Amino acid sequence: MKADVCKEFITHPQVIEAAKNDLLSNEEYDYMSMLFKMVSDPTRLKIISALFDRELCVCDLMEVTEMSQSAISHQLSKLKQTRLVKSDKRGKNVFYSLNDDHVRQIFRQAQEHARD
Amino acid sequence: MKADVCKEFITHPQVIEAAKNDLLSNEEYDYMSMLFKMVSDPTRLKIISALFDRELCVCDLMEVTEMSQSAISHQLSKLKQTRLVKSDKRGKNVFYSLNDDHVRQIFRQAQEHARD
DNA sequence: ACTACATATGAACAAGTGTTCATATGAGGT
DNA sequence: ACCTCATATGAACACTTGTTCATATGTAGT
Numbered sequence: 032m033k034a035d036v037c038k039e040f041i042t043h044p045q046v047i048e049a050a051k052n053d054l055l056s057n058e059e060y061d062y063m064s065m066l067f068k069m070v071s072d073p074t075r076l077k078i079i080s081a082l083f084d085r086e087l088c089v090c091d092l093m094e095v096t097e098m099s100q101s102a103i104s105h106q107l108s109k110l111k112q113t114r115l116v117k118s119d120k121r122g123k124n125v126f127y128s129l130n131d132d133h134v135r136q137i138f139r140q141a142q143e144h145a146r147d
Numbered sequence: 148m149k150a151d152v153c154k155e156f157i158t159h160p161q162v163i164e165a166a167k168n169d170l171l172s173n174e175e176y177d178y179m180s181m182l183f184k185m186v187s188d189p190t191r192l193k194i195i196s197a198l199f200d201r202e203l204c205v206c207d208l209m210e211v212t213e214m215s216q217s218a219i220s221h222q223l224s225k226l227k228q229t230r231l232v233k234s235d236k237r238g239k240n241v242f243y244s245l246n247d248d249h250v251r252q253i254f255r256q257a258q259e260h261a262r263d
Numbered sequence: 264a265c266t267a268c269a270t271a272t273g274a275a276c277a278a279g280t281g282t283t284c285a286t287a288t289g290a291g292g293t
Numbered sequence: 294a295c296c297t298c299a300t301a302t303g304a305a306c307a308c309t310t311g312t313t314c315a316t317a318t319g320t321a322g323t
Contacts, residue, residue: 050197050211055258060189062261063254067187072311073176081166089270095166102312104271123269123320133260138179140256142171144249145178188281205300218282220301239290239299 069113070137074098075106079129079138082116086128185229186253190214191222195245195254198232202244 070076077096081087087095092103107127110116117130129135186192193212197203203211208219223243226232233246245251
């Protein structure tokens with residue numbers, strides 16, 4: 032970013048070139064950032080683990096997570112917009128479930144990390 | 148959370164019990180939340196991918212990520228506090244590198260997800 | 264049509280986050 | 294001792310985020 036800083040490089044320019052080549056596109060960073068943001072809130076993590084092996088309606092999620100209806104509904108809305116969960120309206124209820132397996136994998140990986 | 152909501156459960160209480168049993172401890176949620184927060188910022192993601200296969204000093208990271216010295220230093224400080232990176236002071240420079248393999252795994256998993 | 268229940272949504276507010284700017288610390292060379 | 298380079302750090306600021314409160318929408322039963 033600055034030109035007149037770090038005049039005396041110790042690591043050779045090749046190392047910096049290599050690191051530059053390892054960079055991804057901005058779209059990839061933005062997507063990953065969005066994905067991680069979605070799973071970086073404890074309430075949403077609770078919701079995700081509740082939905083891990085079954086579908087649940089908003090009602091059920093209130094019971095399970097001990098959160099208010101509004102809070103859950105707002106979070107589900109975000110999770111749905113970002114395609115992490117899908118919904119199925121049946122009668123008065125709306126049932127939510129995880130949308131694909133990537134979420135489960137990332138969740139599991141972090142959970143393993145948490146055990147240390 | 149509320150008692151007088153959802154009087155007519157469609158899913159049986161057993162399902163709710165099962166979901167409750169799948170919940171983790173608050174400490175686990177907080178840890179996972181913290182971990183995901185750390186990798187949910189594009190600047191930090193850039194830093195992490197630059198450090199993926201090599202150590203770099205703050206100087207190098209400025210060049211590679213095209214960010215200001217202060218911004219990088221602040222982010223490295225957070226990444227170090229949360230043990231995602233470690234540092235090694237040699238002379239005038241401080242070299243940073245990833246601290247364990249969990250970060251790499253979680254990063255890779257998300258990157259795969261990003262390709263869809 | 265009316266009522267009760269389930270969910271969604273908008274506004275408002277407190278709390279958290281990332282950057283910049285200015286300055287401090289610390290190490291090496293002279 | 295002094296100067297310069299490399300990094301760290303504190304304060305200030307704009308911006309984002311999650312919750313609550315109030316209210317709207319929609320569905321089923323009567």
